[in-house]
Amino acid sequence: MTDRFWRAAGTLYALAVAGTLVSVLGFALAVSFNPSTVIGLPTSELSLRWYREFFASPVWRQGVGNSLLVAALSTALALTVGGASALAADRASRRRAALLEASLVAPLLTPGIALALGLLVFFRWLGISGTYWALAVGHALISTPVVFLVLRGTLAGIDPRLEEAARGLGASPWRARAAVTLPLALPGVAVAAIFAIILSIGEVVISLLVSTPSTQTLSKVIWPNLQYELTPIVAAASGVLLLAAGLLIGVAARLVRLDRLAVVLRGR
Amino acid sequence: MARGGKSGSPWGDAGWPLWLPAAALAAVGFAAPLAWLGRLSLYESAGSGGYGLGNAGLYVAGTLTLDNYRALLADPYVWRIAAFTVKLGLVSALTSVALAYPFALVIDRARGWTQAALLGATILPKFVNPLVVIAGIEVALAQDGPVRSLLVPLGLVGEETRLAHTFLAVVVGEVVFVLPYAVLILVATFASVGRSLVDAARGLGASPLRAFLEVTLPLTWRGTRAALVLCLVFGLSAFTAPFFLGGPEHYTLSVLVHRLVLVNLDWAAGAAAAVEMLGLAVLLVLVASRLAATPRTGDREATVPAPAERSAA
Numbered sequence: 308m309t310d311r312f313w314r315a316a317g318t319l320y321a322l323a324v325a326g327t328l329v330s331v332l333g334f335a336l337a338v339s340f341n342p343s344t345v346i347g348l349p350t351s352e353l354s355l356r357w358y359r360e361f362f363a364s365p366v367w368r369q370g371v372g373n374s375l376l377v378a379a380l381s382t383a384l385a386l387t388v389g390g391a392s393a394l395a396a397d398r399a400s401r402r403r404a405a406l407l408e409a410s411l412v413a414p415l416l417t418p419g420i421a422l423a424l425g426l427l428v429f430f431r432w433l434g435i436s437g438t439y440w441a442l443a444v445g446h447a448l449i450s451t452p453v454v455f456l457v458l459r460g461t462l463a464g465i466d467p468r469l470e471e472a473a474r475g476l477g478a479s480p481w482r483a484r485a486a487v488t489l490p491l492a493l494p495g496v497a498v499a500a501i502f503a504i505i506l507s508i509g510e511v512v513i514s515l516l517v518s519t520p521s522t523q524t525l526s527k528v529i530w531p532n533l534q535y536e537l538t539p540i541v542a543a544a545s546g547v548l549l550l551a552a553g554l555l556i557g558v559a560a561r562l563v564r565l566d567r568l569a570v571v572l573r574g575r
Numbered sequence: 576m577a578r579g580g581k582s583g584s585p586w587g588d589a590g591w592p593l594w595l596p597a598a599a600l601a602a603v604g605f606a607a608p609l610a611w612l613g614r615l616s617l618y619e620s621a622g623s624g625g626y627g628l629g630n631a632g633l634y635v636a637g638t639l640t641l642d643n644y645r646a647l648l649a650d651p652y653v654w655r656i657a658a659f660t661v662k663l664g665l666v667s668a669l670t671s672v673a674l675a676y677p678f679a680l681v682i683d684r685a686r687g688w689t690q691a692a693l694l695g696a697t698i699l700p701k702f703v704n705p706l707v708v709i710a711g712i713e714v715a716l717a718q719d720g721p722v723r724s725l726l727v728p729l730g731l732v733g734e735e736t737r738l739a740h741t742f743l744a745v746v747v748g749e750v751v752f753v754l755p756y757a758v759l760i761l762v763a764t765f766a767s768v769g770r771s772l773v774d775a776a777r778g779l780g781a782s783p784l785r786a787f788l789e790v791t792l793p794l795t796w797r798g799t800r801a802a803l804v805l806c807l808v809f810g811l812s813a814f815t816a817p818f819f820l821g822g823p824e825h826y827t828l829s830v831l832v833h834r835l836v837l838v839n840l841d842w843a844a845g846a847a848a849a850v851e852m853l854g855l856a857v858l859l860v861l862v863a864s865r866l867a868a869t870p871r872t873g874d875r876e877a878t879v880p881a882p883a884e885r886s887a888a
Contacts, residue, residue, distance in 0.1 A: 313783050314684075321681040324674060324754075325696035331751060332703060334721065335711035346714065348721060388596040395593035407594065410601045417605075418812030418856055420829040421849035424836060425608030428615050428846070448604045451597075509704040511815060516836070529706045533819050537713050545707040552702045 336549055339542035346537045357543035367544065369521075370528035373439075377514075377524055378507035380443035381450060385503040386496065388447065389454030394484075396455075397462045411455050414448040419512035422448070427516045437519035445513035450503035457502060461495025462488070494562045501559045505552060609853075616643055616846035634843035643847035653831065653848070657855065660827040663817065664810035664859070667749035671757045671806045672799060674750065679761035680791075697758045700751060709819045712748050713739065716820075740822045748816030753809045757802040764798025765791075804863050811856045828852040 338346055342354035361367050392411060396404035414422055426445050430436035465488055473483035514524045525544060532541040619638035647653050682693045700708055715722050716738040726732040738744060772794065776786040814829035826834075828848060835845035 310783055317677065317681040317684070321678055321685075321693055324678045325693050328700055328751065328754070329696050331708055331711035331715060332700060333711070334714040335707050338710075338714050347717070347719060348714070384600075388600045391593045391595070392597040395597075407597055410605075411597060413601075414605050416808050417609075418829060418849070418852055420812065420814055420832045421612065421853050422605075422608065424615075424832060424842075424846060424849050425610075425612035426604070428842070429603075429608040429611040432611060444600070444604050447600065451600060505702050509702070511705055515833075526704060526706055529704075533706060533709060533713070537710060541706075541710055545704075545710050548704045548707050552699075552704075556699075556702055 332549060335542065335545040338537075338539070339546040341539070341542075344539060346539055346542065357539045358546065360540055361543040361547065364540070366528060367525075367540070370523060370525040370544075371547070373518070373522055374508050374524040374526075376439055377442045377446060377522075378504045380439060381446035381507045382500050382503040384443055384447035385450040385454045386500060389451045389458055389499065389503075390496070392451075392455050393458035393462055396459055408452075408455070411452045415452050420516075423513045423516040426513060430517060436517060437522055439522055441517055442514060442522060442524065445517055446507040446510050447503075449510055449513075450506040453502050453506060454499040457499040458492070458495055461492045461499075464495075465491045497562050498559050501555050505555055508548065508551060612846050612849055615843055616850045617641070618643075618843040618846075620646070620841055620843040633840060643844050644851070646844065647847055647851060656826050656828055656831050657851075659825065660811060660813070660829075660852075660855075661859065663745060663749065663813055663825075663827060664807055667746055667753060667810040667813070668803055668806035670746060671750050671754045671810075672761075672803050675754055675757035675761055675802065676799065679758050679765055682758070682762050683765035694762070697755050701755045705752065705815055708751055709748060709815055712744065712751065712820060716744050716747070740820065740825075742821070742825065745813075745817045745821040745825050748820045749810060749813050752813075752816060753806045756809065757806050760802040760805065761795070761798055764795045764802075767798075768794045800864070804860060807863050808856065808860055811859060812852070828855070 334348070337348050339357055340353040340355070341347060341349035342352060342356045343349075389411075392407055396407050399407070423445070426441070427436060430438075430441045435441045469491070470483045470487050473487045474480065478486065508525070510524075511526045511530075514526045515530060518524060518527050525548065529541055529544055532538045532544075615634060617639055618634040618636065619640050620643050621633060621635050678693075678697075682690055682697075685693060714720055717723075718737065718739065720738075723732060723736075723738060727734060732738065768791070772790050773786050776790045777783070781789065812829055813827050814833070817825045817827045818830050818833070829852070832845050832849045832852065835841050835848055839845075
């Protein structure tokens with residue numbers, strides 16, 4: 308009796324929370340199909356008008372292009388740093404591994420606006436502020452800790468005896484790693500890359516401060532459009548971003564079980 | 576997992592070169608920017624009158640002063656913003672953990688498809704650009720939006736009550752942003768605690784509520800504490816939610832830094848505010864972890880209730 312009551316209450320509550328979280332995204336998507344210039348949920352007809360305007364606009368198209376380019380560069384950086392660090396942490400002493408993890412996670416816990424302003428000032432001093440690589444470094448700060456955690460989890464799941472067997476058969480340490488560990492880690496690497504792309508596309512504050520009008524990412528193009536009055540073309544941009552996220556999650560879900568990764572990503 | 580030391584070198588068997596990429600990123604992307612931020616905060620402020628034109632604006636190069644900090648600390652407006660930042664951080668962190676705890680408990684008890692769907696719904700907003708989330712909340716809370724049209728007929732919201740650009744709207748936004756972290760930490764906590772002790776308590780006659788209060792809650796206190804501190808860390812740097820969903824009375828320190836730098840073009844003052852914000856965040860998190868660490872139920876042994884007390888509810 309009480310058991311069933313608690314279970315029903317719990318299920319109802321969970322559905323309410325999950326429903327609220329998802330419906331927020333649903334509202335952003337729904338308004339994009341409203342042909343009216345007044346923002347609101349579509350009532351009579353659905354249209355792709357704002358998507359056509361979105362893709363017809365050079366500013367928005369450039370924003371998409373810049374976001375993709377910066378995502379690619381920052382993902383390459385994050386995989387390099389996160390991958391090397393995961394390999395290092397996997398074989399290092401516990402204390403040093405913890406130190407490495409702390410140094411990678413620190414930017415994630417720093418207030419975004421302070422980090423972004425610091426990057427802006429330092430990059431200006433270096434003379435690279437506003438470049439694609441400057442943005443890529445900024446985004447890699449956010450994605451590297453996640454890539455690191457995913458790859459560490461992946462490496463921990465690989466039987467070390469396989470690599471030892473390769474070593475025993477005469478392979479050099481790097482040969483054994485490339486021929487045995489890397490193929491086994493490949494799904495994890497792909498998922499880490501997808502997370503890095505998602506985080507880069509979703510990054511707001513660093514993009515806002517560091518990018519220039521010619522390198523501005525989608526986040527920065529959206530920014531002024533949200534500030535006073537929500538404009539319908541922003542809804543279309545939201546739709547495009549939701550579609551991108553959905554596609555990437557779909558690919559990731561085919562590679563590994565996402566609920567397993569949730570536990571890997573729990574942070575500390 | 577613990578393969579450390581096997582190779583004899585504390586750096587691992589590939590040696591120190593594998594540590595270079597992380598060191599480089601930490602230096603170029605973190606240590607140097609924060610150092611430059613500190614340096615900028617010590618330049619003489621050029622004031623906010625010049626809007627970056629001519630000689631005015633940004634900062635006065637070649638100077639060294641603590642005036643920016645003095646000005647900030649003497650400004651009651653900045654103190655009000657700091658107080659609001661702390662309030663928003665606390666309210667959103669406590670709300671998130673309070674909402675996340677039972678939610679994570681249900682996820683832990685659920686199985687298969689239901690569990691995957693609930694976890695998916697939790698993580699989904701974190702996979703989408705936060706500005707999309709902001710747009711969705713703006714639509715939801717608009718004057719003719721779905722939330723008001725649902726709640727006004729029920730009498731839960733007054734005919735004239737505005738939801739957009741209120742403290743409530745800011746908290747909703749911030750909770751949507753930090754709730755997923757709390758849920759993920761708590762799901763992992765429940766998973767690590769396991770069911771066997773709860774089952775034992777139930778088997779000995781404890782009601783579900785009693786088993787929860789005496790077994791589950793004490794065992795998950797540490798994880799709850801971790802979730803709270805993490806939510807507070809993110810809540811204190813709240814930026815986009817108060818910026819878009821609030822009004823001028825909902826400025827946080829992040830919004831202040833943004834305004835000083837991008838609206839007033841007074842970089843030195845902005846940098847000083849950012850440094851203050853970093854200090855405040857570190858301070859509050861230290862206090863929070865201290866307070867949360869005081870022995871409460873967590874260090875008490877989980878007592879198993881007597882059968883006589885069975886199902887008092």
